Amino acid sequence: METDQTPHFRRVAILWLIATAILTPIVIFVLGPGLPPGNGSVQASGQTADNIVLLALSVPVAMAVLVTLGYEIWAFRERNLNGPVLDGPAITGNSSIQMWWLIITTTLVLFLAGFGSVRLLQDGSGGGQGPTPLVNPTGHQHALQVQVLAQQWEFTYRYPQYGGIETPTLELPANTLVEFHVTSLDVVHSFWAYQLGVKADANPGEDNIAYVNTKGPLSFAIHCAELCGVWHGYMFETGKVVSQPDFATWIKAMQVQYGPAAKSLPPYSTHYFPEPVGRGS
Amino acid sequence: MTATATRAAGAPPLQRRLLGFNLLTGIVLGVAGYWVAYALAGLIHGASLDSYAETGQSDVQIMIGYFGGVVGFLAGLGFLNYPIMRILGHPPNIPDHEVEEPGMAKFLRLSTDHKVIAMQYMMGIGVFFFVGGLNAMLIRTELLSPSTHVFGANQYLTVVGMHGSMMMGMMTSGILGPFANWVVPLMIGSRRMAFPRIEALTFWMLMAAGAVLISTIFFGGFQTGWTGYEPLSDQGTAGYDAYIGFFTLVSISMCLLGLNLAVTIVTMRAPGMTWSRLPIFCWAVLATCLLMVLAAPMLTATLLMGAMDRTMDTGYFIPGVGGSAFLWENLFWVFGHPEVYVLAIPGFGIVLELIPVFARKPLWGYRLAVAGMMGVALFSFFVWQHHLFVSGINADLRPFYMLSTEIISLPTGFTFLCVMGTLWRGRIRLTVPMLFCLAWAFNFLFGGISGVFNSDVPSDVTTHGSFFVMAHFHYTIMGGLIFAFFAAIYYWLPKMTGFKLSERLGKIHFWWMFIAFNSTFGPLFAVGFLGMPRRVITYPTSLIGLNRWVSVSAFLLGLSMLFFLYIVIKGLVYDREPAEDNPWHSKSFEWSLPTPVPAYDFNRIPVFSGDPYPYGETPASTPAGGPEPATAGAV
Numbered sequence: 063m064e065t066d067q068t069p070h071f072r073r074v075a076i077l078w079l080i081a082t083a084i085l086t087p088i089v090i091f092v093l094g095p096g097l098p099p100g101n102g103s104v105q106a107s108g109q110t111a112d113n114i115v116l117l118a119l120s121v122p123v124a125m126a127v128l129v130t131l132g133y134e135i136w137a138f139r140e141r142n143l144n145g146p147v148l149d150g151p152a153i154t155g156n157s158s159i160q161m162w163w164l165i166i167t168t169t170l171v172l173f174l175a176g177f178g179s180v181r182l183l184q185d186g187s188g189g190g191q192g193p194t195p196l197v198n199p200t201g202h203q204h205a206l207q208v209q210v211l212a213q214q215w216e217f218t219y220r221y222p223q224y225g226g227i228e229t230p231t232l233e234l235p236a237n238t239l240v241e242f243h244v245t246s247l248d249v250v251h252s253f254w255a256y257q258l259g260v261k262a263d264a265n266p267g268e269d270n271i272a273y274v275n276t277k278g279p280l281s282f283a284i285h286c287a288e289l290c291g292v293w294h295g296y297m298f299e300t301g302k303v304v305s306q307p308d309f310a311t312w313i314k315a316m317q318v319q320y321g322p323a324a325k326s327l328p329p330y331s332t333h334y335f336p337e338p339v340g341r342g343s
Numbered sequence: 344m345t346a347t348a349t350r351a352a353g354a355p356p357l358q359r360r361l362l363g364f365n366l367l368t369g370i371v372l373g374v375a376g377y378w379v380a381y382a383l384a385g386l387i388h389g390a391s392l393d394s395y396a397e398t399g400q401s402d403v404q405i406m407i408g409y410f411g412g413v414v415g416f417l418a419g420l421g422f423l424n425y426p427i428m429r430i431l432g433h434p435p436n437i438p439d440h441e442v443e444e445p446g447m448a449k450f451l452r453l454s455t456d457h458k459v460i461a462m463q464y465m466m467g468i469g470v471f472f473f474v475g476g477l478n479a480m481l482i483r484t485e486l487l488s489p490s491t492h493v494f495g496a497n498q499y500l501t502v503v504g505m506h507g508s509m510m511m512g513m514m515t516s517g518i519l520g521p522f523a524n525w526v527v528p529l530m531i532g533s534r535r536m537a538f539p540r541i542e543a544l545t546f547w548m549l550m551a552a553g554a555v556l557i558s559t560i561f562f563g564g565f566q567t568g569w570t571g572y573e574p575l576s577d578q579g580t581a582g583y584d585a586y587i588g589f590f591t592l593v594s595i596s597m598c599l600l601g602l603n604l605a606v607t608i609v610t611m612r613a614p615g616m617t618w619s620r621l622p623i624f625c626w627a628v629l630a631t632c633l634l635m636v637l638a639a640p641m642l643t644a645t646l647l648m649g650a651m652d653r654t655m656d657t658g659y660f661i662p663g664v665g666g667s668a669f670l671w672e673n674l675f676w677v678f679g680h681p682e683v684y685v686l687a688i689p690g691f692g693i694v695l696e697l698i699p700v701f702a703r704k705p706l707w708g709y710r711l712a713v714a715g716m717m718g719v720a721l722f723s724f725f726v727w728q729h730h731l732f733v734s735g736i737n738a739d740l741r742p743f744y745m746l747s748t749e750i751i752s753l754p755t756g757f758t759f760l761c762v763m764g765t766l767w768r769g770r771i772r773l774t775v776p777m778l779f780c781l782a783w784a785f786n787f788l789f790g791g792i793s794g795v796f797n798s799d800v801p802s803d804v805t806t807h808g809s810f811f812v813m814a815h816f817h818y819t820i821m822g823g824l825i826f827a828f829f830a831a832i833y834y835w836l837p838k839m840t841g842f843k844l845s846e847r848l849g850k851i852h853f854w855w856m857f858i859a860f861n862s863t864f865g866p867l868f869a870v871g872f873l874g875m876p877r878r879v880i881t882y883p884t885s886l887i888g889l890n891r892w893v894s895v896s897a898f899l900l901g902l903s904m905l906f907f908l909y910i911v912i913k914g915l916v917y918d919r920e921p922a923e924d925n926p927w928h929s930k931s932f933e934w935s936l937p938t939p940v941p942a943y944d945f946n947r948i949p950v951f952s953g954d955p956y957p958y959g960e961t962p963a964s965t966p967a968g969g970p971e972p973a974t975a976g977a978v
Binding site for chain 2 (some may be wrong): 066070097098099105108109112113116120123124127128130131134135138139140143147148149150151152153154155156159160163164167168171172174175177178179181182183187188189190191192193195196244248249250252254256259260261262263265266267268269270271272283285286287288289290291292293294295296335
């Protein structure tokens with residue numbers, strides 16, 4: 063057997079500790095604040111916090127692998143490739159290491175899944191939850207309802223509490239719980255309000271609800287995040303969160319402008335069955 | 344050049360040799376078959392078909408045309424000869440064993456020699472890998488700036504879809520086709536696969552599939568990407584029929600390839616090749632085959648439903664006539680998630696197979712490695728809805744899919760532990776294949792860690808459908824599968840062809856590719872985090888800098904592939920330096936055979952005994968599968 067008494071394992075452990083101790087604070091305090099989607103809404107802040115936790119936890123994991131691999135390559139490298147081919151010791155396994163690896167990784171994974179589930183159940187995280195949401199934030203009965211209508215290749219918005227008018231732009235009041243009803247009139251789209259931390263697929267004939275608690279005024283980018291045809295790349299626009307008095311002014315102006323047109327729209331519904339092309343005619 | 348001289352002496356003239364059942368006849372009959380079937384299908388009339396009149400293209404005609412083309416192609420290659428002979432009452436005429444045949448012509452014909460088919464796969468897959476890579480270069484050229492300066496939006500999406508389909512479809516056989524076909528029979532001590540003609544069929548069907556996919560450019564392309572989401576694809580012009588034809592052929596080829604390899608490994612092992620002595624690569628192939636056999640038929644069925652929606656006016660996926668867009672998303676990903684592990688697990692197998700050779704140690708944790716790959720294969724069937732976290736379907740199940748997705752990182756982690764354990768206190772020889780294996784560990788680590796972000800629902804709300812996801816799966820597939828693929832090429836190609844590849848140039852290629860790869864896909868995590876959705880032709884001006892960096896890196900990555908091509912051509916065509924029988928001092932059975940391996944493989948069926956990785960200073964006293972040795976060394 064090998065007579066090498068160098069404490070390789072202890073060295074790797076120390077190197078790992080040092081690397082983790084240096085990199086984790088950097089990740090949390092330097093990279094962390096820059097992580098998406100920022101603090102544009104309560105849900106966005108939640109996602110950012112989640113991303114910071116995940117990134118911080120991935121440092122020790124990544125370092126465990128990288129430090130070990132790096133050390134192994136450095137310490138156990140055959141430096142004389144032209145000499146005789148010598149073998150290493152015939153170690154075929156180590157059940158206690160395997161057991162500890164299994165225990166540690168399982169704990170980590172169960173923690174991550176539990177953590178993610180708890181975070182998800184707190185406020186819905188801004189994701190689309192289908193027609194009957196699992197997570198209903200407090201006060202959702204009085205939320206501002208906004209229907210997002212996706213079609214090739216634009217988003218329009220209906221405000222059912224304001225006469226069901228349909229507007230070409232999206233404005234939301236600050237510090238309000240908003241209930242998005244996302245649906246599509248043709249193919250699958252995805253409504254992505256980046257700074258708000260909202261993403262919900264727009265499915266034809268289906269209602270997809272996503273909640274967001276807005277914070278202060280800001281502009282946010284809206285993209286379509288699901289390939290929806292030729293002009294998918296151009297399906298983006300800017301939405302606004304404005305102060306509550308500004309929103310009241312804006313929605314009044316919209317009602318004046320689009321109120322008459324709303325009369326000829328189909329009555330407000332959570333979904334609209336699109337007319338399939340070329341079928342049943 | 345004596346080989347050519349001797350062949351030319353007794354061979355019939357070229358025009359005589361071109362006649363017969365070969366690739367040329369296959370192409371001619373394939374094209375003819377397409378037009379004959381197309382014309383015949385034109386006789387089909389129906390009121391429902393008129394709805395497609397505005398495009399001037401009938402999907403029924405094109406799909407039946409593809410069917411005729413594939414049948415003609417396979418008939419031209421000679422796949423129908425044997426069945427027809429048998430139907431006519433002739434006795435079976437399958438040769439008892441393969442015979443040596445000099446020259447290159449055997450690669451352009453139907454062959455049942457597993458080594459010839461492996462080389463055919465290598466060349467065929469290689470061609471389509473380069474086409475797919477070229478598409479990637481075109482995508483990055485367009486994304487040099489947010490304006491549409493190279494392509495129109497329709498062409499751009501076609502290129503994106505072709506890149507995705509080509510890589511996800513053809514590369515499913517990227518390792519199994521060339522390497523499993525070549526090495527698995529040798530490793531388990533068999534002279535052939537269980538079903539040699541099916542083995543050939545999988546290859547030629549895949550080639551037909553590639554041709555069908557490329558034909559989409561004659562029909563206006565398709566706009567759906569490789570996922571083909573309905574009902575967008577129902578809007579698609581005839582170019583989408585090529586997508587359906589392509590993936591149908593790929594899925595049948597995948598299923599047959601998996602079936603063939605699995606049956607080979609289960610039934611054709613030589614005496615002494617017990618399950619605990621099976622080389623780890625064979626375990627990886629077996630795990631992959633289970634996925635292929637179980638998942639690929641799902642895709643075939645899904646595509647059939649999509650084809651019926653297009654041609655027969657059914658409405659499986661059409662909302663408003665009782666169908667649902669969710670149905671496609673679910674059916675597709677029930678196939679699609681096992682599919683990505685079809686791409687990943689062979690990479691695990693290659694890495695675990697090669698690292699003991701170059702660390703000069705037995706595989707550390709053999710049973711753990713097997714459990715890891717089988718575990719990944721099993722769990723991969725229970726995670727598919729993580730692609731649909733924000734889709735609005737089954738939102739209540741998201742915690743479950745979050746858990747199952749994160750659990751799949753446990754068996755993946757076993758592979759890492761086995762890699763690290765095998766390297767521990769070894770005598771690591773940093774050859775080119777070993778460098779690629781180590782790079783696999785580096786790349787796949789970041790692919791795996793970024794996967795945790797995607798599996799976490801709150802985090803996925805932002806990353807879903809963005810470039811972050813795109814960077815994630817390029818780290819796992821390109822960084823995992825393709826790096827393992829190159830490790831396997833540098834490792835086995837000298838044995839397969841009998842000629843050396845330059846070790847020095849190989850190292851240059853490695854570093855070039857490794858750096859360019861990370862420089863390309865690393866920044867894409869940031870691009871995704873900053874809010875750029877996938878598959879877009881334009882982006883905010885604030886992302887110009889990052890996108891240009893990525894594009895330039897991607898071009899360098901593309902050039903590294905050309906450099907690899909140069910290494911191969913230099914080694915196999917110009918230098919032709921004969922390879923040694925066992926340059927790596929491997930103790931795996933295939934290396935004990937002469938180089939190149941004769942057509943008959945070996946005269947006597949080998950009898951296996953002991954550990955598959957008998958490296959080590961002390962003779963391996965405990966066979967793998969036996970009790971763990973108590974010695975833990977310095978650990």
